[in-house]
Amino acid sequence: MxxxxxxxxxxxxxxxxxxxxxxxxxxxxxxxxxxxxxxxxxxxxxxxxxxxxxxxDKEGIANALFEALVARIDALFDDIERRHSGAAKRCRAVIELLFTLTEAEPEVMEFVLYARHREFLPERGPICSARPFRKMRDFVARGMETGEVRAVDPVVAAASVYGGALRMIHLRLDGVLERPLGEFLDEVWACAWRSVAP
Amino acid sequence: MxxxxxxxxxxxxxxxxxxxxxxxxxxxxxxxxxxxxxxxxxxxxxxxxxxxxxxxDKEGIANALFEALVARIDALFDDIERRHSGAAKRCRAVIELLFTLTEAEPEVMEFVLYARHREFLPERGPICSARPFRKMRDFVARGMETGEVRAVDPVVAAASVYGGALRMIHLRLDGVLERPLGEFLDEVWACAWRSVAP
DNA sequence: GTCTATATCCAGATAGAC
DNA sequence: GTCTATCTGGATATAGAC
Missing domain, CATH: 1.10.10.60 (Homeodomain-like)
Structure with missing residues (x-):
């Protein structure tokens, strides 16, 4: 990409x-x-x-920003669904996309993933209920139906697949990681998938 | 506990x-x-x-709070180091402790893990550089030296071991998980450890 | 739709008696 | 160490001409 x-x-x-x-x-x-x-x-x-x-008002700015960014990410995830089949490929593509995005536009990831929206957009639900996050979980859940993913609680499976990557993104945004995320992609993905592979 | x-x-x-x-x-x-x-x-x-x-001043309140909580968690992690040996046991104990803590005192975890300290405690570094977090990474790193943990980048290994659990904590704090974390512990741990076991 | 000037309010912080 | 009364700046938001 x-x-x-x-x-x-x-x-x-x-x-x-x-x-x-x-x-x-x-x-x-x-x-x-x-x-x-x-x-x-x-x-x-x-x-x-x-x-x-x-x-x-000021909140309206944050709201508009949030919606624009989530919509854009949503579209990118739809692309992934269209271009890849199977849980492994889709999940890997998601992680790769998030890594790329973090390097290209750290502010976007920071605002969408790690801003505390509850504090300034009270009527909005938690970000993890937003469509893109649901889609991420969905990729994993469907993999479980086909036997591509080991049978564990779907929430646990999704947390295991994406948890390490999200953690790495957090570290990168906090300036703890000196090297770009791309260099870690293969290892991160290997660990992520081992955690739920049958 | x-x-x-x-x-x-x-x-x-x-x-x-x-x-x-x-x-x-x-x-x-x-x-x-x-x-x-x-x-x-x-x-x-x-x-x-x-x-x-x-x-x-107001910031002083947040500062004192932060220090008190981090010191307390730090002490609990020292306990873990003393009471357990080996990376697997220590890492599992860490996750179990964090889960217990989240259920018993959600505000503590919320404040320590997910508050945006940068925004109101500017002179403090990111939470992931704090002693407890360093100790968590250290448990994993030492396991790698003894061969208990597969040889991958130490940062990736730590992110993989704890990433899923931290994700689950996040979901629980956001009210997305209805059931207490304890019920997921075994599965979360199984996934976490598989991701880095040799 | 865009601008300047201005109103209003309440936050953080202080003074100084007790 | 604790309290009440008070100050002051700056923030959000509006008015109304252009």
Whole structure:
């Protein structure tokens, strides 16, 4: 997969796009609550009035951002489902995609995976109930039906397959891993799959 | 391990204890930034002046809380090191402890593992560089030296052993898992260990 | 749709008596 | 060490011209 395939915010020229791109940067660097709307005004170059016109309030910015990013990831997962068959191939493709995405757009992964949405988007459920996460679990569950995955509790199986990779992503985003995730992909995948292979 | 062994805040009577217990509750339920000092004043029953006298500022409360909790977990991990030998037994004991802790004191795990400390404790490094986490990795690394753990990158090995369990804890804290973690322990451990067994 | 100027509120923090 | 009363800045959000 070429890096371009995972670009979320190509240099935006419209107000909406500029604000969302700015918000993503600031929210992930400093956190939602440490970012003031005035700061978004300064960095994005858009005016207060304009921003409130488009998003209603500060929470509206986070909401729009969240939806845009989740929708994009969702589409990428649909691609995976279409292009690969079998649990092993699909799960591996998911991990590879997440690794690629983390390197190409760390802010996106940071915001989608590790921001504490409950704290600033109260009406939204936990991220793990969002469609992309459900699809990840689904790949594993269907593998279990075909015997490709060992029979254990489906939740445990999914946690085992993806847990190590998500952990690595976390370490990378926290700056603990010096080398890019791609270098670990084969080993991570080998461990992940051994944990649930029949 | 009896539940009492993992109680962090036995009903505290002194100001410090009451404030820390209150802060833990509020910070994990609502988030650090959604919690005002006035609210801590109301719930804890201590006065503004008293709180600022003890902790300096709001960040000081979070700092003290963080240190107390990490120190406690650290001690529990030292216990594990003393009571068990071999990577398998130690790693399993770690996971069992974390599961027990999550059920007994979910707020503690929430605050230590999943709060975004970077956002309100800027001078502190990421939680994964803290001593307990280093000790977890160390158990795995030493197992690799003795051949008990397959030779892969030590970071990958640690992520594989603990990744699934941490994922399960996350799901449980997010309310996605209905049943207590203890019921999953054996399966989680089986998957975890298979991923790195030689 | 975009802008500037401005209103309002409440958070974090302090003063100083007891 | 603990308390009440108070200050002050800066945050979110609005008004209303263009």
């Amino acid at each position: 070429a890096p371009d395939d995972v670009k979320f915010f190509p240099p935006a020229s419209d107000t909406r796009g500029k604000v969302l791109a700015t918000a993503l940067q600031l929210f992930t660097r400093q956190g939602y609550f440490n970012t003031s709307v005035s700061q978004i005004v300064r960095v994005s170059g858009c005016s207060t009035g304009s921003i409130y016109h488009h998003f209603g | 009896a539940p009492d062994d993992v109680k962090f805040f036995p009903p505290a009577s002194d100001t410090r204890g009451k404030v820390l217990a209150t802060a833990l509750q509020l910070f994990t339920r609502q988030g650090y930034f959604n919690t005002s000092v006035s609210q801590i004043v109301r719930v804890s029953g201590c006065s503004t002046g008293s709180i600022y006298h003890h902790f300096g």
